[in-house]
Structure formats: structure tokens, C-alpha cells
Amino acid sequence: MPRKRNEQLFKERDRKDDNFLGRLKDFKIDTLDAQGSKPITGSSETNRSLPVSRASQVPSELGRVPKGKISPVQLSELFAKRLADPDTWTDEKLAEHYQLDQEALSAVLKYFSDYAIIMKGELPRPSPPTFIT
Numbered sequence: 001m002p003r004k005r006n007e008q009l010f011k012e013r014d015r016k017d018d019n020f021l022g023r024l025k026d027f028k029i030d031t032l033d034a035q036g037s038k039p040i041t042g043s044s045e046t047n048r049s050l051p052v053s054r055a056s057q058v059p060s061e062l063g064r065v066p067k068g069k070i071s072p073v074q075l076s077e078l079f080a081k082r083l084a085d086p087d088t089w090t091d092e093k094l095a096e097h098y099q100l101d102q103e104a105l106s107a108v109l110k111y112f113s114d115y116a117i118i119m120k121g122e123l124p125r126p127s128p129p130t131f132i133t
Contacts, residue, residue, distance in 0.1 A: 067099050074098060082109065 065071050070078070078098060081089045091109060095102040 068101060070098055070100060 065074070078094055082094065091102060091106045094100070094109075095105045098105075
């Protein structure tokens with residue numbers, strides 16, 4: 001039943017309504033531009049010159065990280081230090097070294113822990129199929 005209802009709705013949606021299309025042809029839209037339509041030409045667009053160099057204007061700010069933030073490279077260094085010697089690099093010492101909030105760093109170290117690779121033993125292979133003869 002619902003399938004027939006859906007088919008009817010699709011047919012009703014897709015059918016051509018000549019009455020509606022006739023009404024749309026009666027509309028005429030005029031636009032009134034307050035400044036008038038002026039074509040844009042290259043000379044009237046701007047008089048400023050193009051930059052001589054396309055180099056970045058602030059290369060010194062690229063490597064700077066604001067206090068309380070950490071870059072992806074520093075994050076990987078932080079994890080490497082923590083993994084190498086967790087007794088020396090405690091939460092407090094890492095927070096002081098990287099100028100981070102200790103609570104936020106503790107949460108990061110808690111929920112984004114160091115990775116470990118676990119080797120699995122040899123997986124059992126299925127026995128070859130036996131055929132009944």
C-alpha cells in the first residue's frame with residue numbers, strides 16, 4: 001500500500017501543470033539599480049599597482065605558537081619524551097616545559113595515550129575442505 005502511495009506522489013510531483021506554467025509566463029521582472037548598470041572595465045576598476053613579490057609578509061610568525069597552545073611537532077616531541085622516560089617527564093614538568101595548563105595536559109595524556117604495538121601469534125589456518133566420497 002505505501003509503495004503505491006509513494007508512486008502516486010512522485011507522479012503528481014513530476015506531471016506538467018500547464019495552468020501554472022501559463023501563469024509564470026505572464027510575469028515580467030524589471031530590476032532597478034540605484035547606481036545604474038555600468039560595465040566594469042580594467043581601467044576604471046582600480047588604479048593600484050600589483051605587488052612586486054609574492055613572498056609571505058610575516059615569515060617570522062609562522063613558527064611561533066601562542067602561550068597555552070602546542071604545535072603538532074611539539075606534541076609529538078611531548079609524547080616521545082613521555083614515552084622515553086615517564087618518571088622524569090611527569091605531567092607537571094611537561095606542562096612547565098611547554099607552558100601548558102596542567103589540567104588540560106593531564107587530560108591529553110590520559111585520553112591520548114602512547115601507542116603500543118602488540119604482536120599477535122600465528123593465526124590458525126582453516127583446515128582444507130574435505131569431500132564426502
